[in-house]
Amino acid sequence: MANIVLNSLVKKYGNTTAVHGIDLQVKDGEFVVLVGPSGCGKSTTLRMIAGLEDISGGTISIDGRVVNEAEPKDRNIAMVFQNYAIYPHMTVAQNIGFGLYTSKLPESEKKKRIEETAKILGLESLLGRRPSQLSGGQRQRVAIGRAMVRNPAAFLFDEPLSNLDAQLRTQMRLEIKRLHQRLGTTIVFVTHDQVEAMTMADRIVVMRDGRILQVGTPMELYDNPADIFTARFIGSPTMNLLPARLVDKAGHHAAELNGLGASVAVSAGGISGAQGAEVLLGVRPHDLVVSSQGNGIQGLSLSGTVSVVEPLGSETLVHLDVGGASVIASAPGKVIPKAGERVAVNASAGSLYLFDSKSERALCRM
C-alpha cells in the first residue's frame, strides 16, 4: 500500500497545457476517483502517475519517494486499462501470470498466486481459456487479476468499465469496491461517469480543463458543491439552475426568479452588498417535488406544464416548462402526471443553492 502525492503537477503538449499544476494527496488505502468530462486531464494525470507520460512540471511521490524520473516498472503500481489490454495470444492463466513475468518468485509460488487471484475474481474455471472466449466482464476481471497478482502498492484504473453494458458495469462496480475493501490497496480510478464516482469513491476529485475544481467525499460534493460545474456534474438527474436576481425585500435578501414572479428568501450571510446581482438558484430534481397544494413552508414554489414524464418505478421524473424554462422535478413512483397537465412543485428552503452567475462559484446553501 502507498500514499500518492501530486505537487503542482503540470503536463504540456507543445503549447497546449493539459494539466495546470494540480495538487492532490491520496492517502494510503484510499479509493480516489478522478472524474470529469472528456479532455479534462484526468487520464493524463493517471498516466503521469503510472509513468506512461512524462511530466512537464511539479512532482509525483509514491510512498514518500519522488518518482518523476522512475520507469513505470519501478513505481510498484499496476494499471487496468479501458480496453482491458489482455493479450489475445495467451490464456487467462498466462495473462494473469504475465504480471509476474519479471518476478524472481519460484514457479510454484507464481502458480499459487495465479490460482489465488483467479479464485478471488471467480476465474478458476476459465484459466485455460483465451480472451476471445470470454465475455466483457470476464475480460475485465482478467485485466484486474493481472494487476492484482503482483500485489502492487497502488492500482490505477483508467475508465475500466466504460466498455461494458449497463448491467455488467453495475456488477463490476460492486466487485471492484468489494475488492478494495478486501485488499485495502490504494486505488486511483478515472471515470467520466459520476455514478461510478459516487458509488465507489472514498473521495472524489472533480476536474475540468486540466484543473481540480473540488475534492471531497461523495456526499460533501453532492451536498456542498463548490461551483456550478460540480453541482451539475454530481447527481443525476442534473441540478436545475434558474436565473435569478438578488433583491431586498423588507430588509431581507431574496432571490427573485427572472420572469417567473417567484422569489425565495435568502437567509444565509456572505452575500451582503450583492443587491441586484445576477445569481443562479439551484435545486436538485429529487428535492423539487410535485405537489397538489402550494408550499406551506419557506422555500421555492413553482407551477408549470408537464412536457415529458419518465416513470422509473421508485419515483417519477417530471419535466416541466416553467415560464419558458425547463425544470426537472420528481414525484412518487405511483404518481404519473400527464403531458400537458399543469402541476405545482415545491422545494424546501434547505434544499436550495445559490451560485454567482459570473464566477460560477457557490454563494450559499439556503
Add this chain to the structure above:
Amino acid sequence: MTMNVAALENPVARRSIRPGRIIIWTLLFLGGVVMMTPILFMLSTSLKDASQVYDLRLIPEAPSLDNYVAVLSDGRFLRWFLNSLFVAVCVTVSNVFFDSLVGYTLAKFNFRGRYIVFIAILSTLMIPTEMLVIPWYLMASNFGWVDTYWGIMFPGMMTAFGTFLMKQFFETVPDEFLEAGRVDGLNEFTIWWRVAMPLVTPAISALAIFTFLGNWTAFFWPLIVTNSRDLYTLPVGLSSFAVEQAIQWEMIMTGASIATIPTLIVFLLLQRYIVRGVMLAGLKG
C-alpha cells in the same frame, strides 16, 4: 421450365446465371489456363526422355521417373537444393527479426527524424535491383565475400518492403498492450518479442513466405556472386544444365519440378496468411 422456376425461387441460382458472372468466370478460367500451362508442361517434360522433349503432347507417350532418379542421384543437385534451403531460411529468419524490429521502432516510438528514416527506407524500394548489383558486388569483393554464403545472403538480410509491411501492421497494435507490458515491468525488447510480435503473426507469416519464395527462386545475384559449383543455389545450378553440355530440358524441368515442392509446401501451410498479409499490407497504408 423447371430450371427457370428454380432460378427465380433461389437467389443463389438466379445470381449464378448473370452474364457478368459468366464473363468473370471465363476470364478467370483463361487466366488459370495461361498460368497452369507452363507448369503442366514442366511436369510433363520431366516425365519424358530426351528424344520426346520437343514432342509437345501434354501426356507423355511413355512416362518415366528416370529423370527424377537421375537428378536426385546426382550429388550436385542435392547440394544446390541444400544451399538454396540454407540461404532462404537464413535470409527469412533475418528478415523476420530485423524488419520487425525496425518496423516496430518506426511504428511505436516517437523520436526525432523518425519520418525521414522511414522515407529513406521506403525510397530504396524505388531503386531497381539491376542498379544495386554493381555496388553490392564491389562491396562483396572489397570485404572478401565473393563466392561465400554470406555474399549470397547479405543484400537481402533486411528489406525495405519487410520493414514497411511490419510497420504498417505494428501500427494496428493498440498502445495499451505495450503500456500494460511496461507497467508490468518488461523491458522494451521483451515487450516487442513477447507482446507485440505474437499480435502480428499474420504479417510475420506473410513476410516469411514472401522472403522465402523470393530467395528460393533468386537467380541473378547468386549467379553473379558465386563462382564455385558447390555454392550454387538451385536456380543457378539448374541453369548450368543448359550450358554445360547440350541443353538438357528434361533434366532442367525435373529439377524445377522438384524445386517447386518446398514452395508448394510453404504456400499450402501458410496460404491464408499470405492472402491476409497482402490484403492488410494494401489496406493499412
